[in-house]
Amino acid sequence: MSELxxxxxxxxxxxxxxGTRSFFLAFGARLALPSQVQSSLRYAPVCALIALxxxxxxxxxxxxxxxxxNPRLWGAAVAAAVMFKRGDMLAxxxxxxxxxxLLRWLA
Amino acid sequence: MRSCAAxxxxxxxxxxxxxxxxALFGPPGELARxxxxxxxxxxxxxxxxxxxxxxxxxxxxxxxxxxGLTLPxxxxxxxxxxxxxxxxxxxxxxxxxxxxxxxxxxxxxVNLRFTVFSAGLYPYLGHLSLRRxxxxxxxxxxxxxxxxxxxxxxxxxxxxxxxxxxxxxxxMSAGNWLVWQLLSALGIxxxxxxxxxxxxxxxxxxxxxxVVLPSIAEEASLVGAIVAAGVAVAADALPLKLSVLAAVVAxxxxxxxxxxxxxxxxSGA
Numbered sequence: 001m002s003e004l005x006x007x008x009x010x011x012x013x014x015x016x017x018x019g020t021r022s023f024f025l026a027f028g029a030r031l032a033l034p035s036q037v038q039s040s041l042r043y044a045p046v047c048a049l050i051a052l053x054x055x056x057x058x059x060x061x062x063x064x065x066x067x068x069x070n071p072r073l074w075g076a077a078v079a080a081a082v083m084f085k086r087g088d089m090l091a092x093x094x095x096x097x098x099x100x101x102l103l104r105w106l107a
Numbered sequence: 108m109r110s111c112a113a114x115x116x117x118x119x120x121x122x123x124x125x126x127x128x129x130a131l132f133g134p135p136g137e138l139a140r141x142x143x144x145x146x147x148x149x150x151x152x153x154x155x156x157x158x159x160x161x162x163x164x165x166x167x168x169x170x171x172x173x174x175g176l177t178l179p180x181x182x183x184x185x186x187x188x189x190x191x192x193x194x195x196x197x198x199x200x201x202x203x204x205x206x207x208x209x210x211x212x213x214x215x216x217v218n219l220r221f222t223v224f225s226a227g228l229y230p231y232l233g234h235l236s237l238r239r240x241x242x243x244x245x246x247x248x249x250x251x252x253x254x255x256x257x258x259x260x261x262x263x264x265x266x267x268x269x270x271x272x273x274x275x276x277x278x279m280s281a282g283n284w285l286v287w288q289l290l291s292a293l294g295i296x297x298x299x300x301x302x303x304x305x306x307x308x309x310x311x312x313x314x315x316x317x318v319v320l321p322s323i324a325e326e327a328s329l330v331g332a333i334v335a336a337g338v339a340v341a342a343d344a345l346p347l348k349l350s351v352l353a354a355v356v357a358x359x360x361x362x363x364x365x366x367x368x369x370x371x372x373x374s375g376a
Contacts, residue, residue, distance in 0.1 A: 001204045006180060012211045013197055014187035020218035021190075021225060022244020026237065028229035040363035041227035042260035043331045045253035047358030048220045049319040050332045051339035051351040052192070052249075056312050058340060072309060079313045080320060089155045089317040096313040100306060 069107065075100030115147050138270065145271040149278025152254050159314025160250060160283050161290040166308050167191040168294020169301050174198045178295065185291040189245065189284070193217045196348060216347040220355050224252040231259055231272050239273070246280035250318065254279050257322055326369060331362030 001009070024031065057076045079096025083089070120128060132139040132146070171181040171194065188194055193214040200210045224247055232243055255276055259267070294301070301307070323332050335358030342350035 001201060005207055006201065009197070009201055009207050009210050010180065010184050010187065012207060013184065013190075013193065013214050016211050016214045017188050017190045017193055017218055017221075018241065018245055020215060021221040021247040022241050023222045024226035024229050025232060025240040025244045025247070026225075028226065028233045033226055033229075036363075038226065038230060039260075040359055040366075041223060042256045043328055043359045043362035044220070044223050044227060044355050045249060045256060046319055046322045046328050047331050047335035047355045047362070048223075048351060049249060049253065049315055050335045050358070051354030053312055053315050053319065054336040054339050055343050055350070056308075072312070075309060075313065076316060079316050083317050083320045087321070089158065089314075092317045093158065093310065093313045096316070097306070097310055100309055100313075104306070 071100045071103035071107065074103055115151060116143065119143070119147055119150075141268070141270050142274045145274035146278035146281070149275040149280070150282045152258065152275075153250065153279040153282040156250055156254070156314070156318045157282060157286045159311065159318055160286045162307065162311040162314050163191050164287040164290035165294040165301075166311050167194060168291040168296075169298045169307075170195060170294075171198060171291075172295050172298035175202045181295045182292060185295065186288060189287065190214075190218060190221075190248075192348065213347055216349060216352070219352050220249075221247055221252075223355055223359075227252065227256065231255070232276065234269060235273065243273075243276060243280075246276070246284060248280070248283060250283050251276065251280045253318065253322060327362045327366040330365040331358040334358045334361035 024033075053076075057072050058070070075096040078099045079092045082095045083092035086092070123131060128139070128143065129135070132142040168181070168185060171184065172178070176184065176198070184194060196217045197210050197214050200213060225244060228243070228247065232240065235243070258275065259272070319332075323329050335354040338357045339350050339354040342353045344350075345353070
């Protein structure tokens with residue numbers, strides 16, 4: 001890819017990202033959504049993050065790994081349990097990471 | 108809790124100085140005080156989640172260089188695009204020399220979830236000037252939207268002042284932006300020294316888990332999360348991370364259907 005194309009691509013990426021992120025903020029007055037839809041959008045970020053998280057926990061290298069030999073699965077489960085019980089982000093991440101590294105080392 | 112907030116206000120004051128505060132919040136007075144308090148509240152809300160932001164930024168920065176971008180291009184991309192998932196999706200295409208339109212189309216589709224978020228923000232921030240709405244749009248990330256909805260949803264927009272909402276969003280986003288940019292630059296600069304296999308990506312995943320769990324507080328969001336997880340795994344083979352968009356649409360539909368079913372009969376629409 002030429003230098004110019006690369007500069008163009010990066011500028012384009014910035015513009016596309018700004019456009020998608022502010023679309024309804026910018027045009028919302030003209031494109032009013034039904035209030036029912038509007039209020040249900042509060043569930044959107046949870047769904048988006050879950051959709052980013054779960055495949056990364058279950059899969060390694062594009063293959064679905066539900067087995068107990070998947071250190072990511074156990075690390076995530078422990079982190080979730082600690083977060084649920086204690087509500088402490090740092091403790092949750094440390095516990096999950098410790099379990100993940102230990103199992104990977106044992107494997 | 109109150110004294111802690113007061114402490115944070117005074118440390119922000121020390122950090123910015125008289126001039127800095129004036130530049131950021133305007134001339135001293137009631138309005139500047141409201142802005143500053145909301146800004147500090149936003150900073151406090153995002154603070155615990157910043158470990159996660161930092162881990163992702165580091166991973167993204169390292170990956171950007173490992174995939175073959177030069178230092179200046181990597182830094183420029185991180186500063187202007189400010190979107191980890193879109194950058195990671197675009198990089199392999201850039202390296203392979205794909206046409207620019209294809210790279211942009213890919214980023215567009217990966218970013219569509221933010222368009223959904225922007226519709227969710229409109230009732231709260233839509234009255235601002237276009238310039239401000241675009242600034243807030245640039246700052247509209249997974250983290251900022253999640254935290255904004257946790258604070259605002261279920262409460263009518265009219266119950267908080269516009270100043271409080273805008274500056275809360277700005278405070279949250281400023282913390283998130285700063286940590287992202289610093290750690291992303293660090294990842295770019297140290298890319299050759301960060302070995303694979305530290306499990307840094309997994310630290311990022313764990314951080315997202317700790318961020319999202321407190322938002323799964325009642326039945327509707329739990330149902331939405333389960334449906335979104337199922338759809339994301341089932342649709343994982345789709346190109347361009349379309350699985351995320353599919354999961355958002357299905358999860359939101361399931362959550363609102365659950366909410367409607369649980370609403371006591373006769374309570375109206």
